[in-house]
Amino acid sequence: MGHLNHADKSLKQRVARLKGQVLALERALDGGQADCLDVLTQAAAVRGAAQGLMVQLMAHHLRAHVAAPEDAGQRDSGAEEMTAVLARYLK
Amino acid sequence: MGHLNHADKSLKQRVARLKGQVLALERALDGGQADCLDVLTQAAAVRGAAQGLMVQLMAHHLRAHVAAPEDAGQRDSGAEEMTAVLARYLK
Amino acid sequence: MGHLNHADKSLKQRVARLKGQVLALERALDGGQADCLDVLTQAAAVRGAAQGLMVQLMAHHLRAHVAAPEDAGQRDSGAEEMTAVLARYLK
Amino acid sequence: MGHLNHADKSLKQRVARLKGQVLALERALDGGQADCLDVLTQAAAVRGAAQGLMVQLMAHHLRAHVAAPEDAGQRDSGAEEMTAVLARYLK
Numbered sequence: 079m080g081h082l083n084h085a086d087k088s089l090k091q092r093v094a095r096l097k098g099q100v101l102a103l104e105r106a107l108d109g110g111q112a113d114c115l116d117v118l119t120q121a122a123a124v125r126g127a128a129q130g131l132m133v134q135l136m137a138h139h140l141r142a143h144v145a146a147p148e149d150a151g152q153r154d155s156g157a158e159e160m161t162a163v164l165a166r167y168l169k
Numbered sequence: 170m171g172h173l174n175h176a177d178k179s180l181k182q183r184v185a186r187l188k189g190q191v192l193a194l195e196r197a198l199d200g201g202q203a204d205c206l207d208v209l210t211q212a213a214a215v216r217g218a219a220q221g222l223m224v225q226l227m228a229h230h231l232r233a234h235v236a237a238p239e240d241a242g243q244r245d246s247g248a249e250e251m252t253a254v255l256a257r258y259l260k
Numbered sequence: 261m262g263h264l265n266h267a268d269k270s271l272k273q274r275v276a277r278l279k280g281q282v283l284a285l286e287r288a289l290d291g292g293q294a295d296c297l298d299v300l301t302q303a304a305a306v307r308g309a310a311q312g313l314m315v316q317l318m319a320h321h322l323r324a325h326v327a328a329p330e331d332a333g334q335r336d337s338g339a340e341e342m343t344a345v346l347a348r349y350l351k
Numbered sequence: 352m353g354h355l356n357h358a359d360k361s362l363k364q365r366v367a368r369l370k371g372q373v374l375a376l377e378r379a380l381d382g383g384q385a386d387c388l389d390v391l392t393q394a395a396a397v398r399g400a401a402q403g404l405m406v407q408l409m410a411h412h413l414r415a416h417v418a419a420p421e422d423a424g425q426r427d428s429g430a431e432e433m434t435a436v437l438a439r440y441l442k
Contacts, residue, residue, distance in 0.1 A: 086198070089198055089208075090195075090198050090199070093191065093194050093195050093198055094195070096191055096194075096215070097188075097191050097192070097195060100184065100187055100188050100191050101188070103184050103187075104181075104184050104185070104188060107177070107180055107181050107184055108181075114226050114229050114230045114233070114234075115226075115230060115250060115254065117180075117226055118223055118226040118227065118230070118254060121219050121222040121223045121226060122219070122223060122257075122258055124187070124215070124219040124222075125216055125219035125220055125223065128212050128213070128215040128216035128219060129216055129441055131212040131215075132209055132212045132213060132216065132441060133434070133437050133438050133441050135205050135206075135208055135209040135212060136209065136434070136437050136441075137430075137434040137437065138205050139205045139206060139209070140417065140430040140433055140434060141427075141430055142205070143205075144413065144417045144418050144426075144430060145417050145418075145423070145426040145427050145429065145430040146423075146426075150418070150419075153417075153418040153419075153426075154414075154418050156418065157410075157413040157414055157417060157418040159206060160413055161406070161409070161410040161413060163206065163209060164406050164409050164410065165406050166213075167213055167441070168402055168405060168406050168409075168440065168441060220350055223350060224343070224346050224347050224350050227343070227346050227350075228339075228343040228346065231326065231339040231342055231343060232336075232339055235322065235326045235327050235335075235339060236326055236327075236332070236335040236336050236338065236339040237332075237335075241327070241328075244326075244327040244328075244335075245323075245327050247327065248319075248322040248323055248326060248327040251322055252315070252318070252319040252322060255315050255318050255319065256315050258350065259311055259314060259315050259318075259349070259350060268380070271380055271390075272377075272380050272381070275373065275376050275377050275380060276377070278373055278376075278397070279370075279373050279374070279377060282366065282369055282370050282373050283370070285366050285369075285404075286363075286366050286367070286370060289359070289362055289363050289366055290363070296408050296411050296412045296415070296416075297408075297412060297432060297436065299362075299408055300405055300408040300409065300412070300436060303401050303404045303405045303408060304401070304405060304439075304440055306369070306397070306401040306404075307398055307401035307402055307405065310394050310395070310397040310398035310401060311398055313394045313397075314391055314394045314395060314398065317387050317388075317390055317391040317394060318391065320387050321387045321388060321391070324387070325387075341388060345388065345391060348395075349395055
């Protein structure tokens with residue numbers, strides 16, 4: 079299994095945006111006047127951002143552990159890991 | 170449209186947990202040694218937490234704006250808002 | 261719990277379209293030359309159609325069992341049933 | 352792009368089960384006495400079956416077009432196709 083290196087700036091930017099969305103959600107509730115469907119829209123945006131992060135991580139796994147290895151056996155086990163991830167999260 | 174009042178402690182606790190999960194995700198990436206499928210599991214947990222928050226907010230809307238009003242007209246418009254939310258988020 | 265009456269033509273039309281999509285999926289596989297991503301697109305269309313049917317059924321439940329009853333107790337139990345459905349299917 | 356061959360019995364069995372579920376859904380509505388939450392459960396089962404078929408097709412694509420090719424360029428384009436599919440369906 080590979081490791082995400084420091085270079086992955088775009089992943090960090092995504093997580094920074096996700097953090098900003100959650101902090102905004104917290105402020106909306108703390109204000110005590112938030113409308114439930116407005117807060118629902120913010121919660122759905124957090125869900126969407128987490129989903130986008132998942133797709134980016136899966137794409138990273140696809141490139142690094144399924145397509146890139148020269149050894150066919152490594153590629154097969156990378157494909158199996160990916161299939162397990164899909165079965166788990168595509169519900 | 171109603172407003173979420175200060176009393177809604179359990180919503181705030183959910184958002185606090187969600188914030189904790191996103192901060193943990195940030196630390197994992199900053200460490201530079203995170204495994205992509207481990208980070209994927211964390212991202213999926215954030216998605217699940219946001220989803221749970223959405224269900225709680227919808228349940229609040231159901232009680233407060235569809236079931237509770239004495240006026241049938243108010244109940245109908247609360248039901249229509251809810252149907253629009255479902256069509257948008259149940260994809 | 262209420263019953264869907266014969267009058268619900270639009271529900272039947274949705275299910276008829278869904279059946280057509282599944283039969284087309286079957287023909288694609290029987291042909292033996294189908295491309296996996298083409299068949300995937302068809303399968304995703306069946307998923308989307310089933311999802312749309314779910315939203316329509318939830319909207320029916322909202323109107324008939326949460327907003328419409330004159331008795332507040334009936335409305336509350338309709339709202340509870342709906343919340344259980346959301347928790348189950350909004351994953 | 353590869354082609355699903357006749358040999359893929361398990362895919363055909365999944366689609367046959369999916370067809371059975373849709374026909375049962377049709378019968379429930381035709382009966383005119385179906386309970387909306389019962390029909391909702393059946394619709395959710397069709398959605399789940401379509402989802403399972405999608406995962407199986409993605410696993411097929413992973414093995415056949417991302418892991419298996421000897422040529423690295425073919426593997427990369429298979430991975431890109433897969434990433435596009437994930438971005439489209441993991442919403």
